[in-house]
Amino acid sequence: MSYNLSTLENGCRELGIELNEKQKKQFIQFYEFLVEKNKVMNLTGITEFEEVLTKHFLFGELFFGFA
Numbered sequence: 001m002s003y004n005l006s007t008l009e010n011g012c013r014e015l016g017i018e019l020n021e022k023q024k025k026q027f028i029q030f031y032e033f034l035v036e037k038n039k040v041m042n043l044t045g046i047t048e049f050e051e052v053l054t055k056h057f058l059f060g061e062l063f064f065g066f067a
Helices: 006-014 022-037 049-064
Strands: none
Touching: 006 022, 006 049, 022 049
16 A cells, blocks of 8 residues: 655654655554554554554654654
């Protein structure tokens, strides 16, 4: 499946973070893992790709820093 990462890229750029291709791929892998596990465990109510990017990834980077 193809994902539009422009929201993630732009949000990271605003935080002074440039993502490389490996990191972008890792975000996609984590998203797919999250959605798959969410089917059998109630991990989150947020599963739409754009919402996960903003509410899980970007908010997390904003408040907890980028590792």
